[in-house]
Amino acid sequence: MDNRDTDYLDLNLPDSEIYYYPHFLNTDEADRYFDILRTTAPWQQDFITIYGKKHPQPRLTALFGDKPYSYSGLTMHPEPFNSELLDIKAKIEGATQLEFNTCLLNLYRNGKDSNGWHADDETELGKNPAIASLSLGQERIFHLKHRYDKTLKHKILLEHGSLLLMQGSTQHHWLHQIPKTAKPIKERINLTFRVIR
Numbered sequence: 001m002d003n004r005d006t007d008y009l010d011l012n013l014p015d016s017e018i019y020y021y022p023h024f025l026n027t028d029e030a031d032r033y034f035d036i037l038r039t040t041a042p043w044q045q046d047f048i049t050i051y052g053k054k055h056p057q058p059r060l061t062a063l064f065g066d067k068p069y070s071y072s073g074l075t076m077h078p079e080p081f082n083s084e085l086l087d088i089k090a091k092i093e094g095a096t097q098l099e100f101n102t103c104l105l106n107l108y109r110n111g112k113d114s115n116g117w118h119a120d121d122e123t124e125l126g127k128n129p130a131i132a133s134l135s136l137g138q139e140r141i142f143h144l145k146h147r148y149d150k151t152l153k154h155k156i157l158l159e160h161g162s163l164l165l166m167q168g169s170t171q172h173h174w175l176h177q178i179p180k181t182a183k184p185i186k187e188r189i190n191l192t193f194r195v196i197r
């Protein structure tokens, strides 16, 4: 984690390496990317299979990159990166000194949309995956809980234009989620840059 060029906060949670960059993009840049991605990304409604039953995912998704990505019993096929995503990817790679080849986008349309407890630990992500997660639009709370030590929990507000980086052994020891909220809220777009092998 050397060579950083942006202000960040180390969450300092045990068994993890999680860093939060509150102002990774300025408000104008973040507004512009939100508008472009909201209108141009190929948003799709996927269905996940839980105990043999199909459910609509409580959010829309889009995949960019060059390799398909499979999780929760579904396989997504990517579009090639567009120029906006290439610019964002380059900025994230510059700040983190990491490289990414895939971006999974999530669109949370309102407070009923969510992302349940999970770890990003699919085999094609490799042993200790780095995941760089950019937030645009409505701020939402991100929950973390330790898989084995039930006393370890954390909440962080993911602001417009912020970046959350999870790496090292984080996915082995922690689960994360974006919970639903009853508040009337606006749309949020989340971009998770990953490496798919």
Ligand SMILES: O=C(O)CCC(=O)C(=O)O
Pocket: 104, 106, 115, 120, 133, 142, 158, 176, 178, 190, 192
């Ligand atoms: O929306 C977020 O901030 C989290 C997304 C996430 O955890 C995922 O796509 O794996």
Ligand SMILES: [Fe+2]
Pocket: 118, 119, 120, 176
């Ligand atoms: Fe995740």
